[in-house]
Amino acid sequence: MLPISAGTGFKPEHFAAMRESEAHFGFIEVHAENYLGDGGLPHAMLADLRRDHALSLHGVGLSIGGEAALDKDHLRRLRALCDRYAPQSFSEHLAWSSHGGVHLNDLLPLPYTETTLARVIGHVDQTQQILGRRILLENPATYVSFGASTIPETEFLAAIVRQTGCGLLLDVNNVFVACRNRGENPEDYLRRFPQRYVGEIHLAGHDATTDDHGAPLWIDHHGATVADAVWALYETALHLCDPQPTLIEWDNEVPDWPVLAREAAKAQSALDALRQAA
Incomplete structure (x- = not known):
């Protein structure tokens, strides 16, 4: 299990600063697909950090x-x-990203129906069997709802967990973005979320803009500090799910290391405050 602390996504440009930093961070996270080669500098840096970090x-x-x-x-x-x-x-x-042998470089939503539920359950089972481990499945950031959906998202996720034994990665920014775009209350969504199965939390930045018709549109872009409204939602999530390993995601317009470290420190402070109050 990951330590119940704040972590950061590792970017190679931060390697030297992370090795020299006195800032505490409990774990690091990387996108697996960036490390499927056999060697090279990325593996050398990751192996070095892995010796000291979860x-x-x-x-x-x-x-x-x-x-x-x-x-x-x-x-x-x-x-x-x-x-x-x-x-x-x-x-x-919980998304699809390829079709007809073509990888689309995006995480696209799916309708929540009995047919898609059975397919996802089969895919999660297969993944866990081949990897030989329990995986966590992340709730998506969505921008529209499918008219064909017949199962609420939280119930869809709960059914996957019941059938496969997997856990859940609760992305709080995704909750905020999706609920705002769908006209739902993010806190109500969190109360319906299968909280007991959460094994990690993600926090990230988003962009508030408008669509072609001038309507508000929230985009999950991982290119800014975590918004105040998402920090507030994170506090709610911690009370509902108990303290969990919390990652700061920042994948676009990546800042200097001290900026990312400050975001992780804010998450660590929230975790520490909750534990002290318990």
């Missing part, structure tokens, strides 16, 4: 929600990566 591998390319069969070669390479680094956690997204 590790979370975060997959972005399995397309667990897709209609096509999972790529067995991709799964085998992920298994080799897990065997190499023995991460404390492996997670993926």
Whole structure:
């Protein structure tokens, strides 16, 4: 298990600063697909950090929600990566990202129906069997709702957990973005979320803009500090789910290390305050 502390996504440009930093961070997380090669500088840096830090591998390319069969070669390479680094956690997204052999470089939503539920359950089972470990599945950031959906998202996630034994990665920024775009209350969503199965929390920045018709639109872009409203929602999540390992995601317009470290320190302060109050 990951330590119940704040962590940061590792970016190679931060390597030297992280090695020299006195700031405490409990774990690091990397996108698994960036480390599927056999060697090179990225592996050398990750191996160095792994000696002193817990590790979370975060997959972005399995397309667990897709209609096509999972790529067995991709799964085998992920298994080799897990065997190499023995991460404390492996997670993926409730989304699809490939079709017809083409990878779309995006995490796309799916309708919540009995058909898609059965397909996702099968894909999660297969993933856990090949990786030889329990995975965490992340709730998506969505911008529209499918008219074909017949199952609320929180119930869809709960059904996957019941059938597969997987855990959940609660992305609080995704909750905020999706609920705002769908006209829902984020706190109500959190109260319906299968809280007892959460094994990690993500926090990230988003962009508040407008669509082509001038209506408000929130975009999950991982390119800014965590918004105040998301920090407030995180406090609610901690009370509902208990303290959990919390990652600061920042993948675009990546700042200097001290900026990222300050965001992680804010999450650590929230975790510490809750533990002290217990």
